[in-house]
Amino acid sequence: MSDEVLRTEHISKSFGRVTALRDASIRLNKGEVLGLLGDNGAGKSTLMKILTGFHKPDGGKIYFLGNEIELKSVSHARSLGIEPVYQDLALVNELSVYRNMFLQREIMVGGPLQILNDGAMREIAREHLNEMGVNIPSVDVEIAKLSGGQRQAIAVARSVYANAKVLLLDEPTAAMGIRESAMILDVIRSLKEKAEVSVIIVAHNYAHVFDVCDRVNLLQNGKITFDRPTKETSIEELMNLVLHEMREARQQIHK
Amino acid sequence: MPGDKVDSLPSGKIGVPRAAPPGLARRVGMFLLQSRETSIALAAILLIIYFGSTAAAFLSPGNIANLAEYAAMTAIIAAGEVMVIICGEVDLSAGNVYALSPFVMYFAHQAGVPFVLSILLGLIAAAFVGLINGFITVVLEVPSFITTLGTLYLINGFTLTISNGYPVQPNGTPFIINFFGGTPISQISWAIGITLLFQFVLTKTRWGLYTIATGGNLLGAAEVGIKVGKIKIGNFIICSVLGGLAGILDTFRISSIDPLAGGTDIMFMAIASSVIGGTLLTGGSGTVIGAFLGAAVLGILKNGFTLVGVSAFTFDMILGAAILLTMIINVRLSRLRAAGGKR
Numbered sequence: 001m002s003d004e005v006l007r008t009e010h011i012s013k014s015f016g017r018v019t020a021l022r023d024a025s026i027r028l029n030k031g032e033v034l035g036l037l038g039d040n041g042a043g044k045s046t047l048m049k050i051l052t053g054f055h056k057p058d059g060g061k062i063y064f065l066g067n068e069i070e071l072k073s074v075s076h077a078r079s080l081g082i083e084p085v086y087q088d089l090a091l092v093n094e095l096s097v098y099r100n101m102f103l104q105r106e107i108m109v110g111g112p113l114q115i116l117n118d119g120a121m122r123e124i125a126r127e128h129l130n131e132m133g134v135n136i137p138s139v140d141v142e143i144a145k146l147s148g149g150q151r152q153a154i155a156v157a158r159s160v161y162a163n164a165k166v167l168l169l170d171e172p173t174a175a176m177g178i179r180e181s182a183m184i185l186d187v188i189r190s191l192k193e194k195a196e197v198s199v200i201i202v203a204h205n206y207a208h209v210f211d212v213c214d215r216v217n218l219l220q221n222g223k224i225t226f227d228r229p230t231k232e233t234s235i236e237e238l239m240n241l242v243l244h245e246m247r248e249a250r251q252q253i254h255k
Numbered sequence: 256m257p258g259d260k261v262d263s264l265p266s267g268k269i270g271v272p273r274a275a276p277p278g279l280a281r282r283v284g285m286f287l288l289q290s291r292e293t294s295i296a297l298a299a300i301l302l303i304i305y306f307g308s309t310a311a312a313f314l315s316p317g318n319i320a321n322l323a324e325y326a327a328m329t330a331i332i333a334a335g336e337v338m339v340i341i342c343g344e345v346d347l348s349a350g351n352v353y354a355l356s357p358f359v360m361y362f363a364h365q366a367g368v369p370f371v372l373s374i375l376l377g378l379i380a381a382a383f384v385g386l387i388n389g390f391i392t393v394v395l396e397v398p399s400f401i402t403t404l405g406t407l408y409l410i411n412g413f414t415l416t417i418s419n420g421y422p423v424q425p426n427g428t429p430f431i432i433n434f435f436g437g438t439p440i441s442q443i444s445w446a447i448g449i450t451l452l453f454q455f456v457l458t459k460t461r462w463g464l465y466t467i468a469t470g471g472n473l474l475g476a477a478e479v480g481i482k483v484g485k486i487k488i489g490n491f492i493i494c495s496v497l498g499g500l501a502g503i504l505d506t507f508r509i510s511s512i513d514p515l516a517g518g519t520d521i522m523f524m525a526i527a528s529s530v531i532g533g534t535l536l537t538g539g540s541g542t543v544i545g546a547f548l549g550a551a552v553l554g555i556l557k558n559g560f561t562l563v564g565v566s567a568f569t570f571d572m573i574l575g576a577a578i579l580l581t582m583i584i585n586v587r588l589s590r591l592r593a594a595g596g597k598r
Contacts, residue, residue, distance in 0.1 A: 074478075075480060078480075086475075086478060088472075088474060088475060088478075089475070090472070090474075090475035090476075090478040090479050091472065091475060092467065092468045092471040092472045092475060092476065092539070093471055093472065093539065094467055094470075094471040094539040094540045095464070095467060095468065095471065099464065103464070103468060103476075103479050103481070104479045104480045104481060106461055106464065108461075114460065114461065115459050115460065116459050116460060116461070116464065
């Protein structure tokens with residue numbers, strides 16, 4: 001496949017005697033939004049942490065833009081364009097929106113004096129956030145004064161600005177109100193329109209996943225058991241799969 | 256508000272508006288409310304008016320020089336404490352480096368090192384102490400309160416040992432003495448220069464930005480790739496060097512190198528100045544100019560009360576109460592500020 005960005009083959013990972021992943025094979029195409037569903041303990045976080053370079057898999061292969069790669073560290077993954085958006089968002093409450101946007105990528109002036117170019121950063125941050133449809137009062141406000149949804153949107157916008165090719169969103173709408181979630185989903189949709197960034201969303205909220213994702217994967221007991229375009233499935237079907245698995249597991253115990 | 260721009264966007268996506276230019280009065284008002292230094296500057300002005308009207312000698316040139324000298328030393332150390340406190344740590348040993356550096360300078364000069372170079376050696380010794388503070392705190396993961404409490408005693412004992420507990424006299428040509436703190440003008444110039452320099456570093460350079468980020472969100476700063484350990488160690492070195500520099504400047508003012516100079520008294524004054532000036536002990540936020548004004552307020556209080564004739568016993572009580580009162584007002588004002596900034 002020529003438009004494939006990221007693919008994993010038979011990834012496995014154990015922590016001592018606990019097997020987190022048995023056989024995780026996923027495929028992410030360019031400009032696609034992939035939803036990764038699964039119950040608690042299914043291995044979603046482990047898979048995400050392998051893709052961010054935080055954990056090394058015990059077995060299996062990872063392909064990025066067609067080449068097999070070994071992710072050495074989080075910064076290595078990031079240098080390739082695989083950008084995680086953490087739940088804590090890595091934003092600094094005490095700094096303004098635009099200074100957070102440019103943290104570690106500051107624009108400087110004054111030659112050898114290396115002075116922060118606040119004017120330029122402010123302007124670019126404003127344009128970029130406007131383009132992505134992020135609604136905040138001003139790029140000069142401190143992050144502390146923004147809502148959870150606005151913060152999440154800024155964290156996503158920052159990763160996109162950093163030329164992310166793959167965005168890994170860990171529970172982007174967790175603990176958020178309806179309006180907040182809608183804002184994040186809007187931002188993800190606007191990414192989809194541009195089709196420059198591919199996104200993997202890990203979420204508990206099936207409705208949100210069905211709302212924005214092109215395709216859903218279901219992770220059960222460390223294995224991808226379901227992979228279908230969102231259009232060709234339904235929330236009910238997926239829920240039944242999860243419940244079925246639960247009942248089977250219960251019968252196993254009773255035997 | 257540029258209405259046409261908003262209209263061109265899809266509904267529901269209002270985007271980031273350009274701030275409409277507010278009227279001058281409103282802008283000045285917002286600036287005063289937004290800036291952390293306002294409350295402490297106001298306190299300083301009120302105190303000057305009060306002591307100026309109650310003690311005739313308060314505004315005499317001699318007394319102002321006295322006051323400037325006292326506040327200058329505290330302000331220089333406070334600039335360093337602000338940097339350390341913003342990145343989430345504290346340095347209790349800076350007051351003892353204040354006593355150590357002049358002795359290193361003195362002994363280096365006795366051993367034949369040229370004078371200016373011996374001053375540099377005094378500062379290098381201070382930097383070394385900062386490096387140790389930073390290393391133990393960052394690499395060995397001992398809380399900085401404990402680390403610097405340890406080095407506080409260590410340095411104090413070391414200074415007493417190398418000096419045998421006796422003060423000595425610094426030498427130097429009149430020019431060097433006058434340049435390095437020999438006159439009130441020189442002292443206050445150093446303090447203002449250092450304050451402006453570090454306010455600039457804090458607000459306009461990467462180092463300052465990363466210092467705030469490190470103190471504001473340690474994990475997050477590390478996640479975006481900031482070398483938080485380097486930032487912390489660097490700020491410990493800055494604080495220590497400023498402590499040493501203040502000590503050397505003071506040496507030329509009083510023409511004596513005293514092993515018991517500075518110590519915890521000036522260190523606590525510097526930390527109090529920082530906090531009164533608007534630097535949060537929890538890290539992530541602070542101002543060097545505020546700390547300078549804080550040092551001025553503490554100096555005015557001490558000097559003013561002495562002139563008014565308050566006895567030394569009651570003085571500490573009043574000083575303590577004044578610190579508490581200033582802080583309570585300051586906390587109230589920041590609440591107001593936070594509420595005013597929200598839209």
